[in-house]
Amino acid sequence: MASRILALIIKEFLALFRDKKSRLAVIVPPILQLLIFGYAATFDLEHAALAVFNEDTGAFSRELVGRFERSTGFEIVGYLRSEAEIGPLIDRQAALLALRIDEQCSANVTRGEGCPVQVLIDGRNSNTAMLALNSVRSIVTDFNEERAEIAGSKLPARLNMRAWFNPNLESRWFIVPGIIALLAMIVTLIVTALSVAREREAGTFDQLLVTPLRPWEILIGKAMPGLIVGVGEASLIILVAVYWFRVPLVGELATLYPALIIYVLSIIGVGLMISSFSTTLQQALLGAFLFIVPAVTLSGFSTPIANMPDFMQTLTYLNPMRYFLTIVRRVFLEGAGLEYFWHDLWPMTIIAAVTLTMATWLFRHRMY
Template identity: 40%
Template sequence: MIAAVLRSLRRLRVLLGKEFLQLLRDPRMRFVLVAPPLIQLVLFGYAATFDVRHATVAVVDHDGGPASRALIASIRATGHYTLQMLPDMRQAAAAMDRDEVRVILQIPADLATRRELQLLADGSDPNSAQLIAGELSRLVAQASLAATGAVPPIRVEERAWFNPNLEDRWYFIPGIMANVIFVSTMMLSAMIVVREREYGTLERLLVTPVGRLEFLLCKLLPVACVGVFDALLIAAVAVGWFGIPLQGGVLSLVVATLLLLLGTEGLGLLASTYAATQQQAMMSAAFFIMPMIVLSGFAFPIRNMPQVLQWLSLADPLRHYLIVIRSLFLQGGSVLAHPFELGLLTLLGSAALTMAALRLR
């Protein structure tokens, strides 16, 4: 028994050496392992945000008095808005049609007595329209209170836990890390078996004393190392460059990533068993990737989805990994604080690997 285990370990060591050599000897592959995750992190880290940091507002001021001038000055002082003064609504509407302004602020001629304004927002981008209109409404209310010297009946003190400044970047970058690991490891797993088949080496391997478990391990472990390396690399950039705190610790991050890799590698290998070429394997993996990203809650809240899709998302390992990874970055605690998500990650990954192993011929 011991001799058989030792022979198996020797075969596994040789196979792993072959896989790592094949994975890393190509300069293009080394570039793919490092550069794309960093490029995607930087691009999405700056681009993926719902914050409105600047917008052009058309102001149609029919009043021109001290009250309207004070209001316009308070809006300009925020630094978030470029005010374009226009004489009438016809020109303001034309400017919005040309996509030159996002919001129109119309001030009536008798502002001091009517105390009424009109805000027209470009609803083609509903999220930005709501944010801009909401902030402008708040600025108008503050300016009105300052002008009259009135004290609001209730004073609200706001405070956000875990993300004090409500930075979208703190929410999106852990999700970007999850998506990069998810996509890259699934694609690699989908192609490694098919590549052996295309090169004609798969049949040679399967007629050797190498067992099915040894063959799967030699294919899975290098991809798992790539996934963990990408997770640590992206986490280092997120903490060092973007200033996002990693409250939960590196060990919890590695454990959660390894559980995600059970599912991604299992799905990738399962896709490869249905493909004859690497192109077919990539298309098969894409069949899983897009729906799973949509159902993961990366950009769209799961609670807003229909109930059927919420149930379906429970079979998505990326959903559970996102919950864990965002908690590790922002809320702190260890990975053990999420037993439900860890259990489903383990169950889904084991099921995917089992199906891939049964399908492997």
């Protein structure tokens, strides 16, 4: 029995890597997505276009503008001479925001009064706008605190912040570990979803039925390549995350890999179910795509689950990526052990058992 299954596994690997379409689907998309997400997907604000309209000529306003000039979050794209220049600049998206300082700013500060500073921002991209406003608020707050210390006065309340697990609040440390869950799912799903559909389209599936292999042996033979490729792909991304993107791996691989194997098995079950229903490669790819999009959306990869409506939050409990995403991020950044993940492991294990059982049932009934 073991020799028959091993022969089928070898045959599946040969079929996978001999087919140009399958080979490209396994190798090229994960590499491209890793580079795109690793470099382009970021919540950090850098070099946001800022226009300055400084009506004041005093030292206070010049020092305040200098803080923005030295900030890596902003790039000064122009110093305006009139209020009328602000509107057209933002309308044509030449500047994300404009900083306007009142002409009496320095004089008011000298008299012990406040300095009016106005920020006008392009709100068409609300997420970027909020990031920019938070950066402006941070710069102005730090500037005020330093001025108060120089003047010998103390603010009533002073905020001291310390970020645990991600001291510099780098969004890459949050995104790159999530790519491990994302790409492991995509690759595993494609490999398993195409397995039976490829044979049906090539006309070799009937030949497989007349072999001594039993249905469950065929299922194992078609599941193993997905498990090996999925875990191998995830291992490669872990290496890239640690040694290329410099994301710290605080936890142990011995903690991460049991969860990874369970996660890949749950995706294999879904992929084999899709493969059982599909008669062509196009149908299998479409079925995989229809699963991937909602799975990523409902996983918390880019948007917090807590911000979703209640009925959508309930649907996330059926998504294995939701659980593994939590595990991989906590292992990377917190160094948490398996004892912290039982509430994530057992639902993912149930999902894997259910999907593999359903795939076995569908596979047996679709064979005959």
